[in-house]
Amino acid sequence: xxxxxxxxxxxxxxxxxxxxxxxxxxxxxxxxxxxxxxxxxxxxxxxxxxxxxxxxxxxxxxxxxxxxxxxxxxxxxxxxxxxxxxxxxxxxxxxxxxxxxxxxxxxxxxxxxxxxxxxxxxxx
Amino acid sequence: xxxxxxxxxxxxxxxxxxxxxxxxxxxxxxxxxxxxxxxxxxxxxxxxxxxxxxxxxxxxxxxxxxxxxxxxxxxxxxxxxxxxxxxxxxxxxxxxxxxxxxxxxxxxxxxxxxxxxxxxxxxxxxxxxxxxxxxxxxxxxxxxxxxxxxxxxxxxxxxxxxxxxx
Numbered sequence: 338x339x340x341x342x343x344x345x346x347x348x349x350x351x352x353x354x355x356x357x358x359x360x361x362x363x364x365x366x367x368x369x370x371x372x373x374x375x376x377x378x379x380x381x382x383x384x385x386x387x388x389x390x391x392x393x394x395x396x397x398x399x400x401x402x403x404x405x406x407x408x409x410x411x412x413x414x415x416x417x418x419x420x421x422x423x424x425x426x427x428x429x430x431x432x433x434x435x436x437x438x439x440x441x442x443x444x445x446x447x448x449x450x451x452x453x454x455x456x457x458x459x460x461x
Numbered sequence: 462x463x464x465x466x467x468x469x470x471x472x473x474x475x476x477x478x479x480x481x482x483x484x485x486x487x488x489x490x491x492x493x494x495x496x497x498x499x500x501x502x503x504x505x506x507x508x509x510x511x512x513x514x515x516x517x518x519x520x521x522x523x524x525x526x527x528x529x530x531x532x533x534x535x536x537x538x539x540x541x542x543x544x545x546x547x548x549x550x551x552x553x554x555x556x557x558x559x560x561x562x563x564x565x566x567x568x569x570x571x572x573x574x575x576x577x578x579x580x581x582x583x584x585x586x587x588x589x590x591x592x593x594x595x596x597x598x599x600x601x602x603x604x605x606x607x608x609x610x611x612x613x614x615x616x617x618x619x620x621x622x623x624x625x626x627x
Contacts, residue, residue, distance in 0.1 A: 438479075439470040441508050443468065445506060445507075446468065448504070448509070449485065450466075450485065451505075452495060452505045453485055453486070453491060453495060456487075456494075456501070457487060460491075
């Protein structure tokens with residue numbers, strides 16, 4: 338029941354369909370996943386991020402823009418440089434979604450337990 | 462019924478793969494039937510309030526199962542499964558894709574691998590689901606879960622709102 342309320346609360350508090358689609362689009366791309374992994378460790382400038390990839394800086398900028406639009410990363414101005422860092426709370430939403438997915442299977446398997454128990458009785 | 466049955470659920474996002482392991486308090490042949498016979502599958506495979514309706518199922522290599530998840534308001538989500546490998550009571554593999562009501566699959570789909578083993582009357586089932594895209598993994602959840610959930614949510618919303626005022 339606690340999990341039930343938890344998931345409901347989350348659905349209730351967020352504009353789920355819009356946001357969830359965005360988050361999953363953001364992490365569907367391998368370069369963007371690599372960027373997330375990089376900046377999870379420390380805030381980085383676009384140039385420092387681009388040094389880790391063989392693609393152009395424009396391409397890295399484009400990925401950063403998508404990640405920013407999805408609110409998975411945040412920008413912070415420090416002097417003349419902009420630093421990108423990970424929005425941890427947003428990443429947690431992905432895990433919340435996964436816990437719902439887990440719950441579907443829990444429900445299905447509990448149903449199967451009942452079916453199996455009925456079938457066993459019928460065989461006897 | 463045993464209470465200590467194993468349930469393990471992990472997701473490897475980078476590999477776009479879901480791993481599920483569950484034990485059942487029943488012998489292998491019964492559990493195998495529950496996963497491979499349409500009349501039993503339809504009794505459990507849809508999370509309530511959705512129900513599963515199998516239009517046809519031909520459980521052999523190259524054979525297909527065409528079925529719908531039917532929602533509480535009669536909405537139908539069709540899917541088609543094609544069996545790619547079967548080792549009786551040990552393992553089977555299939556390719557699953559959403560479809561329209563005329564059996565036209567919507568690609569990409571996902572690859573499913575089921576492994577069965579029995580020990581002391583308990584049967585363990587390990588399922589691996591590989592999705593070609595994360596976006597599709599997201600769509601999987603929308604079959605059956607969100608819709609049914611939304612219904613009870615309207616009532617719960619009120620309850621939660623009341624509770625949070627206290």
